Amino acid sequence: MNDLTLVINLGSSSLKAALLESNGGSLWRGERNLAAGEELETALESWMAPALGPHRNTIARIGHRVVHGGERFTAATRIDAEVEQVLHQLIPLAPLHNPAALIGIHWTRQWTRELAPEPSQWACFDTGFHSTLPEAARTYALAEQLRQKGFRRFGFHGLNHQHVSETVMEQWCQQGREPSQLRLISAHLGAGASLAAISGGRCIDTTMGYTPMEGLVMATRSGSVDPGLLLELMREGLTTSEITAQLQQSGGLKGLSGLSGDMREIRAQVLAGHSGAQLALAVFRHRLLQGIGAMAASLGGVDVLALSGGIGEHDQALQTELKQMLDWIPALDLQVIPADEEGMIARLCQRAEADFAEDQPRSSSGDVDAALI
Known part of the structure; x- marks a missing residue:
């Protein structure tokens, strides 16, 4: 029986x-x-x-990374016409990424249309892992009329945070330790960056919020800024699109350094004495340490800090700096875990498909009801 999973992870470019x-x-x-x-x-x-092409007839299921699932989707979801319609409605929450996922869904449906059976298609959401956020952690201090419109914290990078969580929990099981007691901070540090506080496999806090712009300093995204600053920019006449460009494309490491959003270039220029690069690195580290402290407070302590993503995995200087700067945390285990969103998506699809099959009504012969096929 063919049992391959094709994972599609599409961005805006x-x-x-x-x-x-x-x-x-x-x-x-x-x-x-x-x-x-x-x-x-x-x-x-x-x-x-x-x-x-050579593998097309062996694909059993297709998993798509979808950045934003809103409040509706919190787990891997089989894609049908209704689900696809709701995904279109969620585009305003992730205007750069969700449209790309929908293009991938449409393309793979056309590409596999002639196969029998046609592979099932599943949507896996970056926001899903954060659906366990407690009310206090997911709620902005806004008036009820705004909160009722869905303005709340969602969190992102959930697929990789979940991969990191499951990897570390498996290590604890192998060591004979109780995984429900694990206090883990997952640090996804790449072009986008976020932290997740994970208690016994459940996310209880994170640094990103309603959009992936909140939180840490990123390659070209500013991370959190005072809302009053944005109001001042509006009073000065900047349009919404101009403010968005400043926060998303011209901020972060790029904006601070005046050079680039690439941490490798920042590091090289720091050694060369470039003041902008030095500032960018200092602000990045400060906000990262600030976030780690906040996540540790939410957890009531921390056992493991797991670094992932391009910066987290490959910036050895940062790994050394964090060990030194976090020596106030007793017995902290700092690990580097390679990101694997694709592997996590495949596992989520397999689990969801198994659950879906168990939930289907069966005929007296034990086969799935023909009316459902």
């Missing part, structure tokens, strides 16, 4: 995909950026279709 076996083994992984003016559908057809 990037494509990542993986074909994974049920045991987690990888048959194929690919990644590329869109060329200037290139349409996403064209890239999928010219790049992914040829690469996956």
